[in-house]
Amino acid sequence: MAKSAKKETPLMKQYNAIKAKYPDALLLFRVGDFYETFGSDAVKASKILDIILTKRGAGSDSETELAGFPHHSLNTYLPKLVRAGERVAICDQLEDPKQTKTIVKRGVTELVTPGVAFNDDILHSKSNNFLCAVYFEKQRIGISFLDISTGEFLTSQGDAEYIDKLLQNFSPSEVLVSKKSRKLFSETFGKDFHTFYLEDWVFQADYAHETLTKHFNTKTLKGFGIEDLYEGIIASGVALHYLSETRHNKLEHIATISRIATDDYVWMDKFTIRNLELYNSTNANAVTLINVIDKTISAMGGRMLKRWLALPLKHAEKIKQRHEVVKYLLENETVLQKIQGQIKHIGDIERLISKIATTKVSPREVIQLKNSLEAIVPIKSVAENCDNEALKVLGDNLHRCDLLREKIKETLNEEAPVNVLKGNTIAEGFSEELDELRGLSQSGKTYLDNMLKRETERTGITSLKIASNNVFGYYIEVRNSHKDKVPEEWIRKQTLVNAERYITEELKEYEAKILGAEERILTIEQKLFAELVTWMHQFIVSVQQNAQLIGQLDCLCGFASLAKANKYVYPQIDDSYDLEIKDGRHPVIEQQLPIGEPYIANDLFLDRASQQIIMITGPNMSGKSAILRQTALIVLLAQIGSFVPAGEARIGLVDKIFTRVGASDNISMGESTFMVEMNETASILNNISDRSLVLLDEIGRGTSTYDGISIAWAISEYLHEHPAKPKTLFATHYHELNEMSETFERIKNFNVAVKELKDNVLFVRKLVEGGSEHSFGIHVAKMAGMPQQVISRANKILSKLEKSHSSEELTDKVKTFKDDLQLSFFNLDDPLLVEIKDEILHTDIDTLTPVEALMKLNEIKRMLVKKKQA
Ligand SMILES: Nc1ncnc2c1ncn2[C@@H]1O[C@H](COP(=O)(O)OP(=O)(O)OP(=O)(O)O)[C@@H](O)[C@H]1O
Secondary structure, three states: OOHHHHOOOHHHHHHHHHHHHOOOOEEEEEEOOEEEEEHHHHHHHHHHHOOOOEEEOOOOOOOEEEEEEEHHHHHHHHHHHHHOOOOEEEEEEOOOHHHOOOOOOEEEEEEEEOOEOOOOOOOOOOOOOOEEEEEEOOOOEEEEEEEOOOOEEEEEEEOHHHHHHHHHHHOOOEEEEEHHHHHHHHHHHOOOOOEEEEOHHHOOHHHHHHHHHHHHOOOOOHHHOOOOOHHHHHHHHHHHHHHHHOOOOOOOOOOOOEEOOHHHEOEEOHHHHHHOOOOOOOOOOOOOHHHHHOOOOOHHHHHHHHHHHHOOEOOHHHHHHHHHHHHHHHHOHHHHHHHHHHHOOOOOHHHHHHHHHOOOOOHHHHHHHHHHHHHHHHHHHHHHOOOOHHHHHHHHHOOOOHHHHHHHHHHEOOOOOOOHHHOOOEOOOOOHHHHHHHHHHHHHHHHHHHHHHHHHHHHOOOOOEEEEEOOOEEEEEEEHHHHHHOOOOOEEEEEOOOEEEEEOHHHHHHHHHHOOHHHHHHHHHHHHHHHHHHHHHHHHHHHHHHHHHHHHHHHHHHHHHHHHHHOOEOOEEEOOOOEEEEEEOOOOHHHHOOOOOOOOOEEEEEOOOOOOEEEEEOOOOOOHHHHHHHHHHHHHHHHHOOOEOOOEEEEEOOOEEEEEEOOOHHHHHOOOHHHHHHHHHHHHHOOOOOOEEEEEEOOOOOOOHHHHHHHHHHHHHHHHHOOOOOEEEEEEOOHHHHHHHHHOOOEEEEEEEEEEOOOOEEEEEEEEEOOOOOOOHHHHHHHOOOOHHHHHHHHHHHHHHHHHOOHHHHHHHHHOHHHHOOHHHOOOOOHHHHHHHHHHHOOOHHHOOHHHHHHHHHHHHHHHHHHHHO
16 A cells, blocks of 8 residues: 555645544535535535535545535535534635645634524524523522524523423523533433533633623623522523634624513413423424414514513513503504504614624625614604504614614615625715726726727727736737737737737736726725724614514514404403403414314303312313413413403413323323323422412323322312412313312312214313213214224223212212221231232233223222122
């Protein structure tokens, strides 16, 4: 093998040195006009980007995979890599290859990761792109969220449950965790997040404090109201540190950090957010609440609505303020139309101004910013002059940004290009020097055109060409066939295969003037544009404020449009503990029913005095879950400031919403389904308040019937007896639970009415007072097309079971549960008991169907009866 094959080429040596610094990233290595990837990066890139994988140095020792793409396609390929979850280090040539004789200097200019991205093709306009950092202390966990594309920076701290909820709410694109907490993080918050692990030393209080104060240029963090958040500060410091690690140093738009004020907002834990399908659903095709209620027009509005939904208000006054604006906009349609008509012209000014701060902005985007700010002017005057106090304040606070708009207008050409190097960025009349050069370049061109014409005529050479190169400037090119017609005074400079190149005195004279004019024009344009961008930095905060206000206004206008389109009403919010909904509807389901099939509206009343807990029974598919969810969604909509899908609604402020569904969906988590269900429920019982709304859907379903009923019973009893008396809806198909209303005064029975036909059930979907006699599972099985044999067999087994275990018998058992604990009955050495114990221990409760459970119980009972008889 040749010795030289073993040696690294200088290029690969440079590559390896840079790659060693970014081992976790996919390195895009600029070579000439291409971005190349090598080795395992190339294998990955070729797969993700569907580009050809080749080999470099094939057959030699230094053989390595290679895949690349043209540098101008970066914007096409980069988002694909990032979306596939890659961290991408962009390594550029740091000097002009023409200027150096040795290998070109290269270095990483940006590290793009899922949580740190500017590229419009990576970002979703109506969603934030949050980078998150999580710091674990013994007692508490600190968290921060930072969106570099909008400049928002938030922090908080709390227990695992709270942090989990925030992670769910803000759904960050990337989560930073210390290496030592790697396992702890996945154990606590699961494996759904895109995580990156940083060295432990980054997670230090002093370092974080210093990073933050240095960035904000303040002595303390008092002004931000976060100085007492020890863990939160560390998490925030880590997020900022990460930005500098990924080479993001121009961060003037991250102008403030605020604390997520937990106490101001309705508490919903992650199960509730998931169960209510606010933003996403386990079913990818399902329509979520946000899909239905989002009538915003701007990107800022879309993002604001998500924030509002994540953090519903708890203060009656603030909520009412939003309702009043919506009411005003509905009553004054022209105002609504005027405002929405202007919002249509507003681009994503929040992200545009961030691009200004990071100087990643294009001339066309600056024009877009100006036009957006222009649309704000009429909005401001409409809002200021309207008859609603909150709207007026909003209008007052909008900045006209006159100076900024004027300056952009006089500096930039209205048709400015995306790339400043394309020319024509700066407006005419802005710079004398520029105008002069442009004139020169223009007249120079005309002069050359005229000269070409004249010389062609004079010499009779038809294929004359005038062009220039870097070596000897302007020249005239003559094809070989016309060589003999060349005038004597032309000086030959170069001979090509088919042509000769000449210079002339006249050309030399003009060259002095025009050569380089184009280049100088571009240099000046770049300089003036850069100056404009720097000058604009003083407006970052004003534009950010406008972005926030337009976001709010867009949301409120959206609520008005929503109320109008879907017939929502103004909800009354008060400080009572009552919840009274007349003709309530499910906002999502009602939009999805086939045309002509109406959604059946329902009334619901809950309070703490007489009707605290409602047991809702009814067959499967009758609409129990729909009633539960619509109740929560109506409260939620009301408290984010929207009107609600109902005929009428009076809502005593709710401060926590809990929902739990006893489902079998969790099997995939590998944990016992029932265990998960109980874990989730336990966290409710430990957190309830007097303003909580608790929705339990088929809790207890995850285990055998007896277990299930007992647990459901005990939970309901606990909620009833709890001094907070939380308002509760409990949907169950255990009709046995109806017995509870006899003992517990604030538990009331309702059922979702069905009409029983001969062999079938007709769903009426009306919630009516009273309990149910029995379950209807078999009817549903029939409707689902189960074979007739199975249905009739099931009916037989059911009636047999019902005979041998009347519901009274069962509920008596539960009621006298305490008495049953007479251990004296159990002589632990009794061989029968050992046998029963074995029987129970070998039963897999999680896979047992209710019928099997009853049969097993029957078996055990028979053993006992036999023993008694003996
Ligand atoms: N009020 C209503 N008006 C019209 N259709 C409804 C109404 N309520 C529910 N539905 C329809 O019935 C379907 C079943 O409702 P839902 O899931 O609430 O039933 P359920 O009683 O909770 O059933 P299960 O016990 O099987 O979960 C819904 O998907 C919806 O299409």
